[in-house]
Amino acid sequence: MSSETLRLFIAIPIDEQLREQLTEQSRLLKSNLHFQKWTHPEDYHITLKFLGDTSVHKIQQIKKLLYDVALATEPFELRGKGWGTFGSQTSPNVLWASVSTEE
Template sequence: MDQRSEVGRLFIAVPLADSLQKAIGEWTREHHGQLQFRKWVHPADLHITLQFLGDTPIQKVSQLSEELRNAAEGFGSFTLAVRGMGTFGRPAAPSILWTGVDGQTGRLTDLHKQVINATSKLGFQPEERSYKPHITLARSFQGNHAFNLSELDSTISFGEWSPDSFVIYRTRMGRAPMYEVIQRIRL
């Protein structure tokens, strides 16, 4: 096995508090049958992506962690809330069902920028689209009728928390949970 395949696909994200994973997990179990999405996110995999890195050689992880620790130094915690519902893709057959991020989102955007600056030193490229923090709940609507977001409680609130870290995740395709923490960076 070459070293690239030992690490696989990496991304940087803010994990959710256990209480939020539990609350969202209960909501998804209640709605799983009536909302016909192909794939639902495992509660332990719920997160707010900061940057997708893709396949990354194992020898870069140590340097990546160091750059991210430097970027996070003195950043401090902040408060976020998880509320609302939305979709990406065609409204009648969305590709993503998500819940929103509220609270000190300016601080989250600042963290995103610091992560991008840190990773760019190592040759990683940011996405071209603008940063829209959200938490993916489900993917690929496959219903027999058009999806109707207005049937869901768009004002739902799952709670709030103050993240004290962000992580580097490795994707393990075909497993549940699918994301494995390979490094935690304290704020």
């Protein structure tokens, strides 16, 4: 049995309207926050759960469980809510946007 792992997380894509809003807002923030690398808008997503190093042998099982959950889940709308960072306040390393189902 191989001990090969992949670093995984569970995420959902965002729609084009929210992607455009986040892109515009992050463009405005770039003058105040100096990250070495900014995430490309096509890579924006909502992280639901960080799985970390996961055995490649479990991937099919995880995909099946997620498929079953997706089938049982009603559609919902999200709106951008605010911004935050991970890392120190003087030198943050991750910019994130929060979302909410409320207006």
